[in-house]
Amino acid sequence: MAEILKNRELQLIAMALAFLLVFIPYFVESPALDAASTKLITITAIVNAVTLILALNSQIRRGLNIIRMRRRGWYFKAYMIATMILMVVFAFFGRETGPYHWVMYAVINPLSSVNYGILAFYMASTAARAFRARNTQAMLLLATGFIVLLYQAPLTGAYAPWLEPIALYFGDTFGMAAGRMFLISVTVGAIVFGVRVLLGKEPTVLGIGREKVDE
Amino acid sequence: MSESKLMKTLATYDRRWVYLTLFIVVTIPLLRPIGMPISVSPDTKQYYDVISSVKEGDHVLFTLNTEFSGYNEIQSGVIASMRIFIEHGCKICVAVGHPEATGIPELIFNQLKKELVENGYEYGRDYVILGYVMPNEASVAAMAQNFHGAITQDWLGRPIDDTFLAEINTWEDWDLIADFTTGLATSYLMNHFALRGTPMTVNCIGVMIASQKPYVDTGVYKAILQSMRGGAELEYLTGHPGPGLTAMDAFTFGHYMLILFIIAGNIGYYGYTKKQMGGE
Amino acid sequence: MATPLFRVPLIAEGRFIGLMLDVLIFILVLYYTSGDKKIYIRRVAGLDAIEEAVGRAAEMGKPVVCSYGLAGFTYWTLAGLAILSHVAKLCAKMGTRLIVPTGGSTESLIVRPVAEEIVKTAYLMAGVPDQYNPDDLPFLSGQQYAYTGGYIGILQRTRPASTIMTGSHWSEAMNIAETSNAIGAITITSGSYISNVAALACASDYILIGEEAPAAGAYLSEDPAQRASIRVQDIFKGFALVCIILGLVLTNMGNNFVQHLLST
Amino acid sequence: MVTIIDYSIAIVGAFLAMCMFSTLYGKSSPLYALAEESYIGFGTGLTIVINAEYIWRTGIVNIMKGDYILILALILGAMILFRIHPEYNYVARIPIAIALGAQFGLSLRTIIFSGFTQQIIATIVPLFEGDAVTLLYRWTVALSVIFMMTFFFYSIELKGPLAASAKLGEYFLYTAFGAIFAQTFMGRLGLFVGFMQSFTIPPWKKPILVASMIIVFALVVIMDRTGIIEKYTPSE
Numbered sequence: 001m002a003e004i005l006k007n008r009e010l011q012l013i014a015m016a017l018a019f020l021l022v023f024i025p026y027f028v029e030s031p032a033l034d035a036a037s038t039k040l041i042t043i044t045a046i047v048n049a050v051t052l053i054l055a056l057n058s059q060i061r062r063g064l065n066i067i068r069m070r071r072r073g074w075y076f077k078a079y080m081i082a083t084m085i086l087m088v089v090f091a092f093f094g095r096e097t098g099p100y101h102w103v104m105y106a107v108i109n110p111l112s113s114v115n116y117g118i119l120a121f122y123m124a125s126t127a128a129r130a131f132r133a134r135n136t137q138a139m140l141l142l143a144t145g146f147i148v149l150l151y152q153a154p155l156t157g158a159y160a161p162w163l164e165p166i167a168l169y170f171g172d173t174f175g176m177a178a179g180r181m182f183l184i185s186v187t188v189g190a191i192v193f194g195v196r197v198l199l200g201k202e203p204t205v206l207g208i209g210r211e212k213v214d215e
Numbered sequence: 216m217s218e219s220k221l222m223k224t225l226a227t228y229d230r231r232w233v234y235l236t237l238f239i240v241v242t243i244p245l246l247r248p249i250g251m252p253i254s255v256s257p258d259t260k261q262y263y264d265v266i267s268s269v270k271e272g273d274h275v276l277f278t279l280n281t282e283f284s285g286y287n288e289i290q291s292g293v294i295a296s297m298r299i300f301i302e303h304g305c306k307i308c309v310a311v312g313h314p315e316a317t318g319i320p321e322l323i324f325n326q327l328k329k330e331l332v333e334n335g336y337e338y339g340r341d342y343v344i345l346g347y348v349m350p351n352e353a354s355v356a357a358m359a360q361n362f363h364g365a366i367t368q369d370w371l372g373r374p375i376d377d378t379f380l381a382e383i384n385t386w387e388d389w390d391l392i393a394d395f396t397t398g399l400a401t402s403y404l405m406n407h408f409a410l411r412g413t414p415m416t417v418n419c420i421g422v423m424i425a426s427q428k429p430y431v432d433t434g435v436y437k438a439i440l441q442s443m444r445g446g447a448e449l450e451y452l453t454g455h456p457g458p459g460l461t462a463m464d465a466f467t468f469g470h471y472m473l474i475l476f477i478i479a480g481n482i483g484y485y486g487y488t489k490k491q492m493g494g495e
Numbered sequence: 496m497a498t499p500l501f502r503v504p505l506i507a508e509g510r511f512i513g514l515m516l517d518v519l520i521f522i523l524v525l526y527y528t529s530g531d532k533k534i535y536i537r538r539v540a541g542l543d544a545i546e547e548a549v550g551r552a553a554e555m556g557k558p559v560v561c562s563y564g565l566a567g568f569t570y571w572t573l574a575g576l577a578i579l580s581h582v583a584k585l586c587a588k589m590g591t592r593l594i595v596p597t598g599g600s601t602e603s604l605i606v607r608p609v610a611e612e613i614v615k616t617a618y619l620m621a622g623v624p625d626q627y628n629p630d631d632l633p634f635l636s637g638q639q640y641a642y643t644g645g646y647i648g649i650l651q652r653t654r655p656a657s658t659i660m661t662g663s664h665w666s667e668a669m670n671i672a673e674t675s676n677a678i679g680a681i682t683i684t685s686g687s688y689i690s691n692v693a694a695l696a697c698a699s700d701y702i703l704i705g706e707e708a709p710a711a712g713a714y715l716s717e718d719p720a721q722r723a724s725i726r727v728q729d730i731f732k733g734f735a736l737v738c739i740i741l742g743l744v745l746t747n748m749g750n751n752f753v754q755h756l757l758s759t
Numbered sequence: 760m761v762t763i764i765d766y767s768i769a770i771v772g773a774f775l776a777m778c779m780f781s782t783l784y785g786k787s788s789p790l791y792a793l794a795e796e797s798y799i800g801f802g803t804g805l806t807i808v809i810n811a812e813y814i815w816r817t818g819i820v821n822i823m824k825g826d827y828i829l830i831l832a833l834i835l836g837a838m839i840l841f842r843i844h845p846e847y848n849y850v851a852r853i854p855i856a857i858a859l860g861a862q863f864g865l866s867l868r869t870i871i872f873s874g875f876t877q878q879i880i881a882t883i884v885p886l887f888e889g890d891a892v893t894l895l896y897r898w899t900v901a902l903s904v905i906f907m908m909t910f911f912f913y914s915i916e917l918k919g920p921l922a923a924s925a926k927l928g929e930y931f932l933y934t935a936f937g938a939i940f941a942q943t944f945m946g947r948l949g950l951f952v953g954f955m956q957s958f959t960i961p962p963w964k965k966p967i968l969v970a971s972m973i974i975v976f977a978l979v980v981i982m983d984r985t986g987i988i989e990k991y992t993p994s995e
Binding site: 034035037038041042044045048049095096101104105108109110112113114115116117120121124125127128129131132133134142145146149150152153154155156157158159161164168171172175176178179180182183 | 426
């Protein structure tokens with residue numbers, strides 16, 4: 001049994017079969033194949049959900065290590081593990097009201113918002129520091145950035161409507177072209193990478209070889 | 216002497232001053248709104264035209280691919296769009312693509328209680344809230360191919376067979392997908408619905424505009440609503456002022472502040488940094 | 496959407512060309528990775544910046560922080576690992592301390608052991624295996640923002656001379672780049688998606704724009720598969736370019752052949 | 760009616776959020792650690808609940824209804840857990856292979872259209888019809904895409920006209936970056952403004968927001984001055 005599970009060819013075959021079962025029905029008109037591929041997709045979705053346990057394992061182990069070693073601020077880790085368990089317990093008491101609902105709006109909602117909102121500050125200090133006409137590239141960046149920023153302030157749009165076509169011009173032409181260029185090259189890159197894995201040229205992806213996960 | 220000192224300050228001040236200023240200029244207009252005028256961009260007009268062309272009984276898949284943080288940015292667009300769908304009598308199915316978003320439908324429908332009552336909306340018959348049903352591409356693909364094979368219950372575990380969703384089987388049965396997004400499952404929806412022909416609109420956060428615009432241009436999306444500003448413009452078009460419009464003062468101040476800092480930085484660069492580099 | 500030029504029996508409408516292109520990529524990858532082909536890769540300017548950054552750290556006697564992103568095995572991560580390997584070799588040669596923050600997502604758990612191996616090998620090959628310190632590859636949890644917090648903490652405490660951030664970094668990249676700049680470190684980054692690239696282009700001293708990072712990785716690595724990828728990607732970019740130019744010429748002469756062909 | 764629960768949500772939320780913002784002060788502090796660990800702890804708990812629910816609803820419920828093939832999902836899921844076992848980790852290889860294969864199948868079958876052929880088609884437009892503005896737009900996009908593309912060729916040497924085209928492409932890219940940076944800033948500002956708004960609407964929350972801002976700011980400054988920060992902030 002162990003030999004079969006370790007067999008590298010078998011893994012590549014399993015991967016290729018799974019790939020083809022999902023890939024082919026998209027191009028070929030066959031309801032039976034379609035149904036089979038949907039089933040496999042559902043199975044994969046469930047398997048993916050299970051892998052959360054792996055992440056939990058490492059997170060909890062690391063927390064416990066810090067607590068055991070009494071590293072500075074270890075009680076924050078204990079608090080983290082406690083809140084994690086609490087949230088799971090709360091879920092059993094209903095979600096429309098009660099503690100689960102409270103945590104959702106008092107803790108998760110505001111903190112999730114801050115996590116990204118705080119980036120406005122980093123963007124601002126970057127612009128204040130780096131938008132300087134040092135060389136040609138920086139000058140171009142500064143010029144378009146400045147115009148678009150000015151236009152984006154809603155008040156400018158209302159009083160200086162002539163700015164709108166200029167600002168939109170930069171976003172809708174250069175910005176869009178760059179977006180499209182990136183999309184094309186990332187798409188090709190992603191496909192090539194997928195093919196490489198399918199051909200067995202990327203053994204590390206399957207975790208063959210060095211694969212001890214330790215913390 | 217004092218001039219060169221000023222130049223040095225402009226070139227080398229502590230960046231925490233930027234942080235503090237931004238905090239203040241955003242908070243004050245939110246605490247005391249002024250109500251400065253705004254303009255409506257062509258993209259928002261297009262979005263408005265597309266989503267207000269829905270007819271009574273149309274099936275709308277209303278997807279929230281956002282965390283709470285992203286929802287704060289696009290909530291004006293979410294509420295204004297949902298109001299349009301309710302006023303047009305659509306059948307609305309809300310699906311979410313992030314665990315946090317399971318708390319958002321409640322926020323939306325709480326704000327639209329009046330509209331729900333006025334239009335006689337009933338849960339199950341006219342709208343359904345699904346939970347976190349789009350964790351990955353596989354689940355979205357399954358939804359597009361065989362809806363009831365992928366989803367059997369709503370977010371509180373009630374069966375969906377006796378709701379209007381009984382009429383839905385594949386991607387073809389949706390008349391519109393209105394997506395509100397910070398990324399997440401949006402590309403999956405595009406791959407498995409929009410590319411096959413389901414009309415789809417997106418209201419994305421500002422960070423995604425550059426990456427999503429090419430899809431509007433190619434017709435994969437029917438329209439795009441940009442960030443909070445788009446939401447404010449939509450509120451203006453629908454005649455229901457909301458959070459978006461009141462936030463626009465803070466937007467204006469935030470942008471102007473940054474522009475001032477950039478100008479100051481460049482003066483400092485030419486007045487101090489460049490001279491220093493030349494002197495070395 | 497343009498109408499297809501023709502229909503192929505059994506194949507769904509409008510999907511034939513896509514299928515053919517996928518198959519073509521498959522064949523090309525197979526061709527370029529088989530045998531012993533030497534594929535030329537242009538040296539991107541960013542590599543000089545990286546070498547300079549490590550050199551500066553050696554002069555100042557300060558450490559270098561180098562991360563490979565927090566995604567699982569994607570081609571951005573592989574590029575990041577190739578660059579990490581290069582940085583590790585330079586550090587080992589110059590006797591500079593190298594700190595590699597790891598973790599950041601569940602998927603990245605499987606990348607960590609590979610990164611460890613890479614750094615260890617670099618020190619071994621430079622003949623200073625005893626300088627390798629496993630504690631300099633701290634695991635900063637499987638959560639994006641805990642990773643970011645840890646990363647920033649490392650920057651603030653160790654005050655490196657240079658920060659080299661490659662692979663897939665998401666919204667946390669700006670946070671790290673700003674902190675790195677604030678402590679006066681030379682900041683070299685790479686960006687894999689467009690809005691991040693634009694922001695990092697401002698925040699860092701040098702940026703590897705998009706595909707520059709995988710190209711740099713392929714240039715540095717001996718791995719034929721990575722070099723082959725760059726070649727195949729170039730061929731497809733060339734194909735896109737030819738289609739666009741040909742299409743523009745034909746369309747403006749009143750012929751929509753290219754659009755129809757691509758919609759087939 | 761504002762209930763005591765509403766008040767408690769606003770107070771705790773505003774306080775924790777301001778603790779998180781305290782990282783802008785430039786130093787990690789116990790307050791920041793409190794906010795961060797709260798988010799990680801409760802957030803992970805939420806992820807567990809939602810994923811368990813997904814497995815239950817999509818997997819177990821359907822198996823009980825007679826869709827027995829889904830048992831395979833549970834078996835594969837169990838096998839993948841061996842990934843962290845030092846000795847039997849090979850057991851996880853087959854399920855990983857299957858999951859990866861299916862995932863590649865899903866993405867490869869569509870991105871060639873959305874990210875490649877359709878993007879090419881969209882770039883091919885009439886360049887001599889329409890008004891001046893339309894023409895300006897179309898010419899700019901077409902030329903930008905072409906020049907930018909040459910900047911991204913790596914397996915050939917860039918010489919002569921190709922090098923010139925790549926240089927132009929680089930300039931065009933930086934022009935684009937300016938516009939994109941501005942759009943991104945608008946987005947981040949939107950996130951921040953939206954967040955602040957959740958504490959200014961309805962108006963009864965305003966005093967809570969202002970009080971939290973002042974209290975947290977004062978606390979951080981005091982902690983910094985008295986050295987408490989160094990003593991109690993966790994070492995990662």
